[in-house]
Amino acid sequence: MVDRLDSISVSPRQDAWRRLKKNRPAMFGLFVLAALVTLSILAPWITPYSYAEQNLELGPSAPSSAHWMGSDLFGRDLLTRMLYGSRISLAVGFIATAVALLIGVTWGALAGYLGGRIDALMMRAVDVLYALPFTIFIILLMVVFGNNIILLFLAIGAVEWLTMARIVRGQVLHVKQQDFVEAAVSLGLTRLQIITRHVIPNVMGPVIVYATLTVPNVILLESFLSFLGLGIQPPQSSWGLLISYGVETMEEYPWLLIYPAALLSLTLFSLNFLGDGLRDALSER
Amino acid sequence: MIRLQGLTSRGQSKKFARIFTLTPYIFRNPILPALFLFIASCGFNHETNVESGTRQGILHVGNGDEPRELDPHVVTGSIEHNLCMALLEGLLDRDPESLDIVPGVARAWEVSEDGRTYRFHLREDARWSNGDPVTAADFVYSWRRALLPALGNNYAYMLFYIRNAERFHRGEITDFNKVGVKAPDDLTLVVELDNPTPFFLQLLTHMSYFPVHQATIEAFGAPDERGTRWTRPGNHVGNGPFKLKEWVLNRSIVVEKNGHYWDAGRVKLNRIVFYPIQNATTEERMFRAGQLHITGTTPLDKVEYYRQERPEVLKLFPFFSTYYYLFNTGASPLDQVKVRQALAMSIDRQQIVEKITRAGEIPAFSYTPPEVNGYRAEPGFSYDVERAGALLAEAGYPGGAGFPPLELMYNTSEGHRRIAIAIQQMWKTALNIDVTLVNQDWKVYLDKRDARDYQVARAGWIGDYLDPNTFLDMYTSNSGNNDTGWSNLRYDTLIAQAGETTDRERRFALFREAESVLMTDLPIMPIYTYMSKALVSPDVRGWYPNILDIHPYKYISLVQSTD
Numbered sequence: 001m002v003d004r005l006d007s008i009s010v011s012p013r014q015d016a017w018r019r020l021k022k023n024r025p026a027m028f029g030l031f032v033l034a035a036l037v038t039l040s041i042l043a044p045w046i047t048p049y050s051y052a053e054q055n056l057e058l059g060p061s062a063p064s065s066a067h068w069m070g071s072d073l074f075g076r077d078l079l080t081r082m083l084y085g086s087r088i089s090l091a092v093g094f095i096a097t098a099v100a101l102l103i104g105v106t107w108g109a110l111a112g113y114l115g116g117r118i119d120a121l122m123m124r125a126v127d128v129l130y131a132l133p134f135t136i137f138i139i140l141l142m143v144v145f146g147n148n149i150i151l152l153f154l155a156i157g158a159v160e161w162l163t164m165a166r167i168v169r170g171q172v173l174h175v176k177q178q179d180f181v182e183a184a185v186s187l188g189l190t191r192l193q194i195i196t197r198h199v200i201p202n203v204m205g206p207v208i209v210y211a212t213l214t215v216p217n218v219i220l221l222e223s224f225l226s227f228l229g230l231g232i233q234p235p236q237s238s239w240g241l242l243i244s245y246g247v248e249t250m251e252e253y254p255w256l257l258i259y260p261a262a263l264l265s266l267t268l269f270s271l272n273f274l275g276d277g278l279r280d281a282l283s284e285r
Numbered sequence: 286m287i288r289l290q291g292l293t294s295r296g297q298s299k300k301f302a303r304i305f306t307l308t309p310y311i312f313r314n315p316i317l318p319a320l321f322l323f324i325a326s327c328g329f330n331h332e333t334n335v336e337s338g339t340r341q342g343i344l345h346v347g348n349g350d351e352p353r354e355l356d357p358h359v360v361t362g363s364i365e366h367n368l369c370m371a372l373l374e375g376l377l378d379r380d381p382e383s384l385d386i387v388p389g390v391a392r393a394w395e396v397s398e399d400g401r402t403y404r405f406h407l408r409e410d411a412r413w414s415n416g417d418p419v420t421a422a423d424f425v426y427s428w429r430r431a432l433l434p435a436l437g438n439n440y441a442y443m444l445f446y447i448r449n450a451e452r453f454h455r456g457e458i459t460d461f462n463k464v465g466v467k468a469p470d471d472l473t474l475v476v477e478l479d480n481p482t483p484f485f486l487q488l489l490t491h492m493s494y495f496p497v498h499q500a501t502i503e504a505f506g507a508p509d510e511r512g513t514r515w516t517r518p519g520n521h522v523g524n525g526p527f528k529l530k531e532w533v534l535n536r537s538i539v540v541e542k543n544g545h546y547w548d549a550g551r552v553k554l555n556r557i558v559f560y561p562i563q564n565a566t567t568e569e570r571m572f573r574a575g576q577l578h579i580t581g582t583t584p585l586d587k588v589e590y591y592r593q594e595r596p597e598v599l600k601l602f603p604f605f606s607t608y609y610y611l612f613n614t615g616a617s618p619l620d621q622v623k624v625r626q627a628l629a630m631s632i633d634r635q636q637i638v639e640k641i642t643r644a645g646e647i648p649a650f651s652y653t654p655p656e657v658n659g660y661r662a663e664p665g666f667s668y669d670v671e672r673a674g675a676l677l678a679e680a681g682y683p684g685g686a687g688f689p690p691l692e693l694m695y696n697t698s699e700g701h702r703r704i705a706i707a708i709q710q711m712w713k714t715a716l717n718i719d720v721t722l723v724n725q726d727w728k729v730y731l732d733k734r735d736a737r738d739y740q741v742a743r744a745g746w747i748g749d750y751l752d753p754n755t756f757l758d759m760y761t762s763n764s765g766n767n768d769t770g771w772s773n774l775r776y777d778t779l780i781a782q783a784g785e786t787t788d789r790e791r792r793f794a795l796f797r798e799a800e801s802v803l804m805t806d807l808p809i810m811p812i813y814t815y816m817s818k819a820l821v822s823p824d825v826r827g828w829y830p831n832i833l834d835i836h837p838y839k840y841i842s843l844v845q846s847t848d
Contacts, residue, residue, distance in 0.1 A: 052713070053710070056633075056636040056637075056639075056707065057636075059640050233721055234702075234705075234722055235706065247566075248584070249586045251587075252586040252590070253586070
């Protein structure tokens, strides 16, 4: 990239990044998330065990040097299952949030900027979808499209975008009355250009914060759906499944609940810290 | 409460300790101590279900799941059987301990010399719960209804021992007078059988022979209509020791003592509350918290604990039953015998019973349980992974190549799920076959089984009477409980021959031969013989472990246990 401006002027993005770096909890959260993503990608190289292969002879064993976090009822290494589970849980979390972001921001920005009857129509559609009982909506999607991981991501994203659309619309209503938008209009930019280049970048602050809060929501939602048997299929694992199975045997084999639950909590904390940090970094003007 | 025992007392002393350590913090806030005292007082004064139930004669029972129906001629499950047993009574009954046949609605009976004609004398004081007398004509009506083709009674084949019953059920004759059931007068019932059936009296204790109240059935629909409102509280009329009081979906079914019952003097319970609890862990927690007197089962992981710590409440005993998987033989690839054999041979039953179910179950290599009434089944196949691989290759899927993914269906329960997960992996390792697991509610599961809308399904069968026939005749072509689509002429013939044979040894030899046919073709894959694992509160009297795992509520009483 060619640096055309002199270095005194710092772009808002760089400014935010600098502020974020000073925020310790947020950086901690970012680090944990990055570590988790790396570990889950490297899972096959980290652990000598398979997430599916059973060792019934071993059965549920407490943490030991061979199985750092113990093994489950089928003698499968819990650490391995958590690592592979984080692939699913993190993927669900991030992909579903991305889907929600894409639909929500587009919908909200269009409704907010175009205004009038179109706005009313689009937002009533959102209201109608809101009114659908959430679980039933997802179950319906699953019935129509079958039990498929990709569709699970999309289905959850397709539900989560509603709130996002409302937030974005509210912000756009505010932003579009500002002078720089008027300036853009008077310069003869098309509506599409104004929305993509001027309106959306200026509403990204709250959107990013909300997105970081959506990720943990969605991970928990996957737990809930897997609990209902609508999510992923055995022998695959996800944090939600590990926890729901762990609850069944928490009195006999507590480690099967403690470790996955601790990992999920750690992730949720990290995301919330990061979300808070981002909000501070982006809104401090 | 003063009476504290086992876990409760330990738990509560710990709670005390915590209250005291927290005291200085709590008392800074004026609301908290009040709240705390309130909660504590609730906790200590509130009677549990078991305590109040024992005092008032109300039995609280965990009954597995929501029953599909309460109609004895429609239902097939043990969940429904428990309810029917409380609400209705057949001609004969069983002693709860020895399982001997005892009089029910019939007070006496005679058998002809050739063993083909039975004459039952009904008691005069048998009444329906609305006060109507129970007559011989009620039984004729009920058995006719059970056989009506349009009712689609899965258990209709249980009545086929009666002369011409099968032909009536198939619609070959429409005149029920030709069927061997007659009521010469109100209190006499004459039954004619095709063959001298050694277990016929036992059949009469089964729900498929239970009477239903004609006027009630017909007030809510045609006799052969399923699912009419006659089984709803307020409508239901039965002749059992209890009558239906309340049915709240997914919450409870309440039955109360039937004052018109002829033996009401013996019935000690005032009420029974049945809870549809699918989750064994929840059920066990409710038992521990004093919410249930009797559970249907014990979670797999808790058996060891109870065996060690509270053996007096764990009723662990083998019973006449088999846990197995059904194969839908109607569709590829399970229509091939070799595929089914490969699947059956490649699972390690010893591991399943030792590491997963862990209550002393016996691995099953035959459909009938190891030994009952002198019948001993031969193992029909063995655990042999290599042979299984070879068979799969012969069937056209060497090394599992090209084998379509199988769907394994089970009704919601963590026990079934764990067994399914273990078997899923065993098939994957041994045969390289992919299996997806599908869990369903009991009702959906039963409907799908009946409609044969499955590939592999978990199943369990509890013998209805003490004879190998109760297992073997359900896989004949004309049996309503044969959900596999399998039919084998030789098997049908052998079972029919056994039915005509009176010599015990000859009969058992025919059964063994039939079973070897079944275990070669393998429309079903036996896994293990069940252990009953009910938890029963020490307050419950008159509940006996027995090989059929039936516990008539008529004989159960509640006495405050002293410990």
